[in-house]
Amino acid sequence: MNIWLNxxxxxxxxxxxxxxxxxxxxxLIICINCEQNLPFTxxxxxxxxxxxxxxxxxxxxxxxxxxxxxxxxxxxxHLIHQLKYKGNQQVGEFIGNLYGQKLKKSVFNKVDMIIxxxxxxxxxxxxxxxxxxxxxxxxxxxxxxxxxxxAVIRKSFTETQTKKSRWNxxxxxxxxxxxxxxxxxxxxxxxxVDDVITTGATMEALVSKLSQSVHAQFYVAxxxxxxIN
Numbered sequence: 134m135n136i137w138l139n140x141x142x143x144x145x146x147x148x149x150x151x152x153x154x155x156x157x158x159x160x161l162i163i164c165i166n167c168e169q170n171l172p173f174t175x176x177x178x179x180x181x182x183x184x185x186x187x188x189x190x191x192x193x194x195x196x197x198x199x200x201x202x203x204x205x206x207x208x209x210x211h212l213i214h215q216l217k218y219k220g221n222q223q224v225g226e227f228i229g230n231l232y233g234q235k236l237k238k239s240v241f242n243k244v245d246m247i248i249x250x251x252x253x254x255x256x257x258x259x260x261x262x263x264x265x266x267x268x269x270x271x272x273x274x275x276x277x278x279x280x281x282x283x284a285v286i287r288k289s290f291t292e293t294q295t296k297k298s299r300w301n302x303x304x305x306x307x308x309x310x311x312x313x314x315x316x317x318x319x320x321x322x323x324x325x326v327d328d329v330i331t332t333g334a335t336m337e338a339l340v341s342k343l344s345q346s347v348h349a350q351f352y353v354a355x356x357x358x359x360x361i362n
Contacts, residue, residue, distance in 0.1 A: 151215045151224050152208040162227040163212070172202045172209060174358060177239040184358050187333035192340035194351045195322075196240050199330055199358035200232040209357050213328055216356075217260070222267045225328075228356055229271020236354065237276050244324040244352055247272055247280045250339060251287040251310065268356055269326050278324070284314040285343065310339050312346040322350045330355040 147156045152167040176182035176198035185197040201209045212228070215221040236242065249265035257263060269280045288311045312318070323343070327336055330353075340351050 151221055152212050154211075162223055167208055170208075172204075172207070173235075174199055174202055176358070177236055177241055177354075180240075183360070184330055184333070184353070184355070187330070188337060188340070188353070191333075192337045192351075193344050194340060194353055195243075197330075197353035198236075198241070199355045200228060200235075201357045203329055203357035203359040213264075213356060216267060217264045217328065220261070222262055222264075225264055225267025225356070226271035226274070229268040229326075230274050231271070232354070232356075233272040233275020236272070241324065241352055241354065242276070243322045243350075244276065244278055245321045247276070247278055247324045247326060248285060249280065249282065250325065250327040250335060251282070251285055253287045253289065253309075264328050265326055268328060272324070272326065272354070276324075281317065284317045285310055285312050285339070287311075308338075309335075310342045312343060315347050318343070318347045318349050320348060322352065324352045324354060326353075327355045329357045329359050331359045 148159050148161075149155065150157045150161070150164040150167055152163045155164050157164050174182070176184055177196075179185075180196065182198060184199050185194070188194045188197055203209050203213070212224050216224040247269045249263055249269040252260075252263045252265075263282075266280065266282060272278075273280045287309055289309050325336060325339060325343075330336060336353055336355075340353070343349065343351065
């Protein structure tokens with residue numbers, strides 16, 4: 134019955150590529166053409182990449198990288214929109230697994246656990262999930278490392294970071310996080326992940342809070358790097 138129903142739904146509502154919208158088979162997330170033309174950064178192979186430089190002198194990290202370059206109107210923007218606002222959690226897991234295959238051949242293979250940037254409960258209830266957790270789950274599949282979501286929480290509800298300057302972004306999140314299970318994180322190599330890094334203010338605030346609370350090594354990765362003028 135389920136197979137018949139899925140076939141019928143597929144006839145009237147065919148699955149679409151999450152990047153370009155073309156019809157694809159049920160087993161795929163994006164079409165072959167989009168997958169072959171994704172704008173990978175290869176930042177994980179460069180210790181002095183533009184993402185890592187954002188944290189120099191600001192937060193104690195071992196390495197930082199982003200899977201893709203983000204530009205407005207691009208397929209990457211569409212993918213992230215599908216993940217964050219259209220309920221397509223598979224997009225995050227797909228990208229995480231894809232990126233994890235690359236990260237395990239770099240310095241990032243040292244990590245012991247993966248922590249997605251926490252969302253406040255209000256945002257979780259509104260969206261139904263944390264998009265960074267979807268990305269973390271995909272990374273976990275590739276790296277074979279656990280996802281940890283209970284040790285750090287977002288204690289304050291913050292405004293959207295869109296259109297804020299770096300300084301205002303920092304003010305918006307500087308006291309947003311709280312470490313509630315220090316023992317679990319002590320002496321660990323921790324990979325912190327987010328969907329998009331722009332100024333790095335959110336991640337900087339998270340790393341700063343963690344480094345004040347536990348002795349650990351911190352690595353950073355995101356789905357995309359957007360930058361800011």
